[in-house]
Amino acid sequence: MSVARPKDLTVGLLGLEVPTNSPTIEWNDGHKTILPALYDSNNVNVCHTVDIPIIKYLAQCPESTPHSKHVLHISNTDFPTSDALDPISDALSQNKPVVIRGIGNHHVGQELTADFLDQYYAISPHRAVWVHDVKARAVDHMNPTKPAILKDFFKAMKDPETIQCVLDFPLAQASLPDALKNLDHGLTYGWNGTTYDVPITSKVHPENFSVKGWALLHHAGFLTYPHHDAEGALTWAKMEVGVKFWVVFRPKDRHDDRQHLRDMAMNLANMTENGPWIRQNCDAEVVTLYPGDIIIMPPAQVHAVYTPVASLATGGHFYHYGCMHLTEISRYLDVSSGDCLTNQILHNALETLRRMMIAMPRLSPRIRLFKRSILALCIMVKNGKQYRAKGGPQSAVADTETATPSLDIAIAIASHLGVTKRKPAHTLLYNGDQLDRGKLIEREKLDKAIEKFTAL
Structure with a gap:
């Protein structure tokens, strides 16, 4: 049974x-919200433009x-632990x-305060953060x-002349719910499953782990402009307190045109200047x-996000074998226009x-693999330096102990999937x-093709 939610979000x-x-x-679905209002010395709302x-x-x-x-909806009543991952991964x-x-667990109706964060999330009220200010x-x-x-x-949350947010500040203890934790293939297979074959000897950037959990804090009336999240990661977010309107965009057609x-990403990032183009080429929910x-x-x-009331969300980033073709597109966008298309800077996915x-040679047979997705992973490994995000440091694509073995496996897999000199991976x-x-x-044929990499 669905819970009745208040439609008027301006109250109080x-x-x-x-x-x-x-x-x-x-809003289209009947919700009523405030629009942001911050007035300058001439009594002009700076949010108007x-x-x-x-x-x-x-x-x-x-x-x-x-x-x-275009969006898979799942109710918690239809969320058996043993069956959760397959339909979610497929979508x-x-x-x-x-x-x-x-x-x-969530705290319905509890006021969002510094003491609340300290008590339930161990976030100190004395913590230093970077605040995004609308004015x-x-x-x-x-x-x-x-x-x-x-x-x-x-304190500023109760100041009508201020609208602020704190974006994705580290909350390492936050993680995907237990039934979903194995969606994170980067950790469960990439890191957990490879230290026998390739022990960690180089310095590893903490971003490889710290992005798995973070928190978002928003005042009422904060708009997060359309953007994509950096470095080709999947993103999860869970509402803890408050409400968010999370708007996802997709191209109407021309999916074959990179x-x-x-x-589309560029025009959405400058939405007010490109309204006619967006209406013609994009759908949204x-x-x-x-x-x-x-x-x-x-x-x-x-995606764009409007936060009509003071809110707290937790979330994080992860990688998934079934989405590597989308990771490749995302990282391609980071290379060409990363400073324009994302609200965060990450540089250490490689x-x-x-x-x-x-x-992959020791990967569980339960994991379904798809040709274009795995070809994309092969390309990103083989041409790692070409995917350095705009403005990213050279260290983000440095060769470590993983460079040679990952390249050897990528070449073997690409060859098995039909890559030749006349038909290179990027052509496919x-x-x-x-x-x-x-x-x-x-999988049986693929496993046979890379069996030599399983020798002890």
Whole structure:
């Protein structure tokens, strides 16, 4: 049975957390929210030019329902632990976000305060963070952040003249719910399963592990502009307190055109200037997240988020063998336009991807592998330096003890999948539907082709 949720999300905000004269808007699904209002010395709302037009666009997008063909919806009542991973993996590998309703413990109705974070999440009120400030963003969108102490962020939450957020600050103890933890193939196979064959001897960047858990804090009325998440990772987010309107975009057609996919991401990143193009070329759905709800997004998923009330979410990033073709597209975007398309900077995926390749000769036969996805992994391992994100350091693509063995396995797998001098891997990958995972690989034949790498 679905829980009745309040549709009016303006109650208790006006004059307390937002200005009394804040405008409001009704969303396609009937929700009513405030629109952000921050007034300058001339009494002009600085959110009027960019933030409000984008929110109005998002509010017109259709609600994502369990009948959606493009988003998989799962109820917690239909969430048996033993059967959870297969349908979720299948959807993600086909470029479908996954929404799981009402899973796990959450604190319904509890006020979001610094003491609450300290008690339930061990986040100290004295913690130093980088705060994204909407008024600063309106003046200079390239420099929206400033340092602050967390308890001061919460004091500002009750200031109607301030709208702020804290993005993905580390929360290493946060993790996917127990039934979903094995979705993280980068850790469960890439790192856990390769240290016998290739012991860790080089310095490993902590990003390979620290991105698995983080938290998001938002004041009421914060808009996160359309973007994709960096380095080709999948993203999961769980609402803990508050509400979010999570809007996922997809191309209407031309899935075989990599340049078109790049243009879509670029145009969405500058949404107010490209409204006609976006309407013509993009579809979108609004996923409304309440406490206990989880969304999992495949790599390269362009999304925008509006937070109408003060909110806390936890989340993280991970990698999955079924989504490597989407990881490749995402990292291609990072190379060409990474400084424009993401709200975070990550630069150290290569080591995890190499270990995922090294893990393949001993990979569980339960893991389904698909031709285009595994070809994409081969390409990213073989041409690792070509996928260095724009602005990323050379150290992010340095050769370590994993470089040679991962390359040898990648060459053997690519050859088994039909790669030749006349038909290189990129020719096979760059032709056809770029969002298609490809045909299912016969594991017995693949395992035979790379059997030599299993010698003890």
